[in-house]
Amino acid sequence: MFQFIKNGTVTSVQGFKAAGIHCGIKRSKKDLAIIYSDVPCNAAGTFTLNKVKAAPILISQKIIANKNKVKAILVNSGNANACTGEQGHNDALDIQSSCAKKLGINPDEVLISSTGVIGQLLPIATIIRGVNKIIGSLSSTGGLDAAEAILTTDLRLKSFALKVQLSTGVITIGGICKGSGMIMPNMATMLAFLTTDADIDQPVLQELLLMSVNRTFNKITVDGDTSTNDMVILLANGNSGIAVLNDTDDYNQFLIGLNKICEEMAKSIIVDGEGATKLIQVTVNSAKTIFDADSIAKSIANSPLVKTACNGADANWGRIISAAGKSGADFNPLNTNIYFDDLPVMLAGYKIVLDEDKASKILNKDNFSISLNLNEGDCSATWWTCDFSQEYVKINANYRT
């Protein structure tokens, strides 16, 4: 049994508190968030692969690598603390220490995260005043405030929670995230913070998170860019008293639940992508290897020609098969079928069966799928992307000028 909770968030999970406030990095919007658990949590995390890593990435990555127990995640928006050198690193450590001191815990129990402008030093005094204030605001209903405070120019709040039935009871997973925002000078930053009351050892938790991220957050693309600040964190406080052990049915159930909530979070980022008007699922089936399926799905999801055609509801299957062909994957295009939702478009042997009217109806929806069947093996992969609109270019060309 899996059940999404209405208005669910990180504090829908027992034992977690959160808060989100305006501390003064941004002019008036909320810009500081905290997630907190009284009980020390096992913590798993995945971090940007960009060589240019913001200071908070380096600091939080070390905590996860050391398998430290964690009690808090402190996040600021409005400033990424990236490309800020030694001063930026020291600033991040100072903020972490201040937060830990105020909470009466060790600095190593506080994960930190930033998103926003790069190449500018943090307003350190402002943030430390904010830290002192936000801890007084911690509440078991503060999840949505935190979800708001991590946004940059996202247009929508992204907050979810899911109940998962395991063999001995129900556990909950909550999550908040942010997607591509526009800051000067910016890039899209993807942040996601998840909580659960399941009791899961750190190595198992880390493995579960990696598997889920690889199937969800790592399968979305707005414009193929990877930020300096991308981060996904999952905290498990064990408050439910329900243990999830390796190689059990409960492990599989938990993984399915984690995939479900991460998929919803990932899709919510795409739907709110810059200039996006459509959510497009790209699925490749019956490939010889996962690598082949994944390369083709990724190549189609990242192709500006496919994404612009989707924007114009143009049933341009030639761009789809060409994007598949340039992916580097091993397949024979002569065996390939292409579908829009369930509508066959091209069948093996380049047989074109496209019904333009039916295709147009599908491509004009705000949510549809492009599927390829390679007829060569048993492997599949799915990516999610958005269309590429004139608005995307407008947002990204003209923000500063």
Place this chain on the structure above:
Amino acid sequence: MFQFIKNGTVTSVQGFKAAGIHCGIKRSKKDLAIIYSDVPCNAAGTFTLNKVKAAPILISQKIIANKNKVKAILVNSGNANACTGEQGHNDALDIQSSCAKKLGINPDEVLISSTGVIGQLLPIATIIRGVNKIIGSLSSTGGLDAAEAILTTDLRLKSFALKVQLSTGVITIGGICKGSGMIMPNMATMLAFLTTDADIDQPVLQELLLMSVNRTFNKITVDGDTSTNDMVILLANGNSGIAVLNDTDDYNQFLIGLNKICEEMAKSIIVDGEGATKLIQVTVNSAKTIFDADSIAKSIANSPLVKTACNGADANWGRIISAAGKSGADFNPLNTNIYFDDLPVMLAGYKIVLDEDKASKILNKDNFSISLNLNEGDCSATWWTCDFSQEYVKINANYRT
């Protein structure tokens, strides 16, 4: 000595004739081109790496692989003969045979090439009538007609010729090309045909062409797509009586000349890219390896965030260093300098020295460079790209609808 010839083209090279006519694939524009040499030529070629290869690609690729002597290149625009299966393959062979018969030569002496709509069968009778007609039009001044006939929706004619001083005399290299065009359903196709009167053995010619293509045509990007029909051909008829042998000064001079004309041709494709308003050179210097330099330059040149910022003349260095960081290259961003033309923007240690007014002046030009100095080694790479405009999205979203 290198000297570009005004209005130069493939027939600026002695011994080559050409023609370009309207045969009826397109409504009224020229759509059939031929380049011809009485003397059999050594022929070199490079072809699309897309797994989806049009029929003429497969046929011409075999001729080059067999090191056959070649006398003609026949090119149609308006129909790519791609994704057309066995019928498309037979059609291509028929056209090749008709052309050879009319010229009184073997089919294997005729390279063929197509660009345009994919997934539609060629109007075979129309083209064969055109072939019979075009051979009567062959002329030693027909290069510009041929240059016109290979275009799809390119806005500008792309034709060049260069004189190169070798130790025993002057040889000429001529070339015509086409870039990204819009056909229904389409992708960008890049075609380039070069002629020279130098006398060069096939294996040496092939090596020279590969080296040049890797530094020029393979370093341009409008949108990161690789077509089903991309092809570059170089014919050498030896008419000058000047031999270019391996491992000689003349070999090096010829290579420099070939690089020069290929670079001009490649840049002309970018300048005429869909929606392009600016030609941007991306150079990475002092990398540890060529691979590192190339990966970073390519990542920057392909980044929609960098390309949209260039469109808006936004000095967004954060997007540049981030695109470098996600390239997969091995470098330490802390050592990196970034320049717009000669203007330093970011120096080692993330020291920001950007003068916004000066940067804005550079980024508002229609031709400028982004350079990175990694300060880690001796290797360099250059790519060329264009900006990403709202017009690009408009063209590609709305062509069919």
